[in-house]
Amino acid sequence: MDIRLDGVGHSYGDAEVMRDITLDIASGQIVCIVGPSGCGKSTLLRFIGGLERPDHGRILQIGTPPEGCLNPLTYVFQDFALLPWRSVFGNISLVLEDHGIRGKTAKAIIDDVLARTKLTDFASALPRQLSGGMKQRVAIARALAVKPAVMLMDEPLSALDSQTRELLMDDLVDLWTRQPFTAVYVTHNLAEAVRLGHKVVVLSRRPGQIREIVDIDKPLGDREFGDADLEAHQKHLWQLMRDEARAADAELLHV
Amino acid sequence: MSDISSKSPSDGRAVSFRGGGFAPKSRRWVGFAVFAFLILIAEWGTRSGWISALTLPKPSDVLVTFHELYQSGLLFKHLGLSLGRLVIGAAIGASIGISVGVLIGLFSYIRSGLVPVIAAIFPIPKIALLPLFVIWFGIGEGSKYALIAFGTFTPTVVATYGAVDNVDRTLIRMGQSFGLSWWSIVRKIVLPGAMPGILSGLRISFAIAIILLVAAEMLGAEYGIGAYILEAGSLYDLERLFAGVVILSLLGVLVSGCIGVIERRVLGWRS
Numbered sequence: 001m002d003i004r005l006d007g008v009g010h011s012y013g014d015a016e017v018m019r020d021i022t023l024d025i026a027s028g029q030i031v032c033i034v035g036p037s038g039c040g041k042s043t044l045l046r047f048i049g050g051l052e053r054p055d056h057g058r059i060l061q062i063g064t065p066p067e068g069c070l071n072p073l074t075y076v077f078q079d080f081a082l083l084p085w086r087s088v089f090g091n092i093s094l095v096l097e098d099h100g101i102r103g104k105t106a107k108a109i110i111d112d113v114l115a116r117t118k119l120t121d122f123a124s125a126l127p128r129q130l131s132g133g134m135k136q137r138v139a140i141a142r143a144l145a146v147k148p149a150v151m152l153m154d155e156p157l158s159a160l161d162s163q164t165r166e167l168l169m170d171d172l173v174d175l176w177t178r179q180p181f182t183a184v185y186v187t188h189n190l191a192e193a194v195r196l197g198h199k200v201v202v203l204s205r206r207p208g209q210i211r212e213i214v215d216i217d218k219p220l221g222d223r224e225f226g227d228a229d230l231e232a233h234q235k236h237l238w239q240l241m242r243d244e245a246r247a248a249d250a251e252l253l254h255v
Numbered sequence: 256m257s258d259i260s261s262k263s264p265s266d267g268r269a270v271s272f273r274g275g276g277f278a279p280k281s282r283r284w285v286g287f288a289v290f291a292f293l294i295l296i297a298e299w300g301t302r303s304g305w306i307s308a309l310t311l312p313k314p315s316d317v318l319v320t321f322h323e324l325y326q327s328g329l330l331f332k333h334l335g336l337s338l339g340r341l342v343i344g345a346a347i348g349a350s351i352g353i354s355v356g357v358l359i360g361l362f363s364y365i366r367s368g369l370v371p372v373i374a375a376i377f378p379i380p381k382i383a384l385l386p387l388f389v390i391w392f393g394i395g396e397g398s399k400y401a402l403i404a405f406g407t408f409t410p411t412v413v414a415t416y417g418a419v420d421n422v423d424r425t426l427i428r429m430g431q432s433f434g435l436s437w438w439s440i441v442r443k444i445v446l447p448g449a450m451p452g453i454l455s456g457l458r459i460s461f462a463i464a465i466i467l468l469v470a471a472e473m474l475g476a477e478y479g480i481g482a483y484i485l486e487a488g489s490l491y492d493l494e495r496l497f498a499g500v501v502i503l504s505l506l507g508v509l510v511s512g513c514i515g516v517i518e519r520r521v522l523g524w525r526s
Contacts, residue, residue, distance in 0.1 A: 049432055051428060051431065051432060070434075071432075071433055071434050073432075074432065074433065075429070075432045077425060077428075077429060079425055081425050081426055081428070081429035083426060083443070083444065083447070084524050084525070085447045085448075085522075085524040086524075094433075094435075094443060095433040095435070097439070097443075098433075098434065098435045098436055098439050126524050128524065128525075142433075146433065
């Protein structure tokens with residue numbers, strides 16, 4: 001299933017946050033969206049998942065979601081959004097219960113996603129017992145459990161320290177290599193974007209518009225921390241963003 | 256920068272400690288000690304005479320009265336009736352309060368319509384409405400249940416909708432993003448998320464229920480702790496008055512302890 005954004009624009013009151021965004025998200029690809037703060041990256045993601053409605057333009061699903069897909073557009077949130085009163089197992093079973101999946105079938109699905117995110121030993125732990133990285137892995141496992149057609153990741157690694165972030169990036173690459181998934185990945189961290197993105201979409205400052213779309217052809221599995229060609233991409237992206245970021249920063253001071 | 260290794264330790268001064276504090280912990284025995292101390296002071300004062308018998312009864316006399324009450328079998332008659340009124344009244348008030356509070360927390364129109372009403376009835380001393388309740392629900396048990404229920408209702412509503420407001424919205428968005436039904440979101444996210452606030456509201460509501468129990472037994476009650484206290488009060492029988500008051504206090508401690516147990520079981524995920 002592909003996603004097409006067709007002329008999406010939006011304003012909050014007088015403030016126009018984005019204008020005329022047209023973008024195709026092909027299945028099996030990770031599309032990273034980067035941009036200065038306040039450019040509407042997260043808002044765009046909420047539009048794609050149907051949590052908010054844009055003033056202008058349309059979001060289209062093209063094709064049908066794959067067989068067995070319970071929730072085609074599935075989020076991974078920056079602050080994990082785990083229910084603190086449910087165990088790791090319970091948090092994942094939460095999203096299956098409403099689809100009538102209980103008992104043995106649910107357990108089989110949960111065991112599978114926990115194994116894929118290396119969480120098998122922590123099924124009965126409560127969120128407060130887990131580190132930030134583990135919590136985000138639980139959230140990723142929960143997203144995988146509903147077999148999404150497109151994963152919508154809203155700065156999933158931003159709340160984590162930089163070592164955990166590296167480890168989790170490796171985990172995401174592993175997950176993708178074993179079973180390619182489609183994802184829209186919003187981040188302000190360019191290193192994450194060049195590491196995980198097949199396509200990096202650079203947004204301008206408010207009102208957010210597409211400045212450039214950078215394709216990175218190197219296979220995900222071959223990308224390493226500190227690769228020279230990735231560094232070059234990152235440098236290019238930073239040059240694109242630098243002035244925007246500075247202007248956006250100064251703009252906030254006037255508000 | 257100077258060379259630190261050339262200096263002897265005697266040149267140094269220990270950094271003075273200025274952290275700590277502001278983190279009270281529970282020390283169980285201190286509470287008992289304070290009670291014991293206050294009772295001993297009262298006993299000593301009444302025995303030696305600097306507290307007159309009209310000011311305060313002798314704690315030992317109160318104990319004797321209490322013992323007599325226990326031996327006559329009346330204690331359980333009073334206590335049983337009062338507990339029944341308390342439990343039924345508080346249960347009605349708390350359950351309606353929680354339901355209305357959740358509705359106020361979830362629906363704009365119900366919120367706009369009911370919040371001013373709640374604000375208007377919250378400050379009414381419910382005792383003042385007792386004659387009205389007697390007319391509405393009869394002089395029997397009905398008016399007593401109604402008074403206690405009404406008294407527990409308002410604080411429960413306010414605590415509940417505050418607690419619902421405080422449920423983390425990102426969790427609700429998460430539920431929506433996974434396609435959970437409205438009812439699932441309320442049952443599995445909103446209610447458990449509001450539970451800490453609801454339970455701390457119930458602590459207050461049940462204390463108010465005990466206060467209103469005495470008021471409810473002012474009219475048309477032969478037995479009950481409240482009736483017992485009021486009778487003792489009008490006869491100026493301080494020993495019996497205090498025996499009744501002690502029972503009410505113990506009741507308060509018991510109710511608070513029960514909620515503590517529930518909190519530990521239901522909110523074990525917090526600490």
